[in-house]
Amino acid sequence: MAIASAEKCCIRYHIGEGMMRNRVLVTAGGSGIGLAIVDSFLASGASVHLCDVDADAVARAVATRPVTASVTDVSDSIQIADLAAHALSALGGIDTVVNNAGIGGARCPIEALSDEDWDRTLRTNLSSMFYVVRAFAPAMKAQRSGAIINISTTSVKTGLPERTPYVVAKAGVEALTSNLARELGPFNIRCNSLRPGSIENERGRALLAARAEREGLTYDAALAQRLAFISMRTKIDPSEIGDAAVFLASHAARHISGQCLSVCGNAEWE
Template sequence: MSQRVVVTAAARGIGRAIADRFLASGATVWGCDVDDEALGELRAALPSVKAARCDVGDKAQVESFLAEACKSMGGIDVLVNNAGIGGGHAAVEDVTDENWDRSLAVNLSGMFYCVRKVVPLMKAQGSGCIINISTGSVRTGLPNRLPYVASKHGVMGLTQNLARELGPANIRCNAILPGLIDNPRGRALVQRAADEAGKSFEEFEADMLKYISMRTWIDPLEIGDTAVFLASHAARHITGQFLGVCGGVEWEP
């Protein structure tokens, strides 16, 4: 029987790469996103993926989406909590209540809402796998990105505690910590940082890569392949782990 997989924020970037790799592994995939245009692109590119609009920061929308996905697939074997937002760019004293609250709502509470819904289903079937997408920045810190980094640290605690609590029910939980992602969003972030520093893209890129031991960007499909592995039989006893797919990020300028 093929795996039944849910991927949040599946329409673009890392989420789409994760959906793509699970499809290639033979899984049945349901995805969600808040971007209607991106959802249309996802349906066109990966017509086998069932996709619906859902803001994971809204628990009512999460309940509805996951109920629909479960009914359609007959259960959920794998939940990939990928949805997240950048949280703005500001000194701590300038962080707005809106940015702080929205970052926690999407990046942390959204994962909790999804987990709370799928865990009873996984317990009933006697197995399950939860994969949370965090960031390599929890290990380096990022000045002026407090809402993002703090919420992603929360994801680490969520992951560790879920692994301990759910292990006896044969439900595993791990986190993937991506590095410098080579996609339009990742390159736009580097360009913005370069502009703020008064440097060219190439100069700032070199500044970043020198603090990555393998001097590399990360292909989003690498995150997808890692998620597929963590959900596989080969990883059946891997839980409570924080797996960096980052080329060895040591620091971030």
């Protein structure tokens, strides 16, 4: 289902040999980090198409922002084909893809993981990014330009016990990023990944509160423990992830590819 807004913004910037609009797709763009990424691109003047599995979140985004949107379950490759058709039509092409969709997955010891838990997390967090890139790469190749930004996690660096499917999927995201950078580079298509740190938003606070409850801590004590393992002793505002994505999609980053950029204050452990 595609939902169109009355008006769209656009920016012209240098990609390859010509001046082009930055036409952006953001997956899971209806809330959280995804919506912050949408807002950062809109502030830069880009045209944005977002998708989200949550129809209510999509409706709210379209009602309050100059975007077009689709209700899409990115773990379903058939729905991704529909998304590509809707987004390419709405935007008139594609310059930047931000693969943001993901789930936390099961929290349990490895021996307690079910096949379903494993498969669902890898399908949503990793296979979805493959589906999206496969769908949009032909348009980028045809114009010989594009930027792909895949959202990973600092947990790939630190490890995270009892979250094996999540960490493995995100490690796969970084491998996908590296290989796509090499494969698509000759077409002037760049691919990078972002590792968000401990995010200061509703979901981040809920995760910390759940940890505090599990470990018999107060929220403030759990927060202090978390910050003790971040070198800069800070949580990350979602807008910082959006700003980093805008940079990686910009002319300033025109020769940055195959890289993983952490926006985390240097997460040492978790």
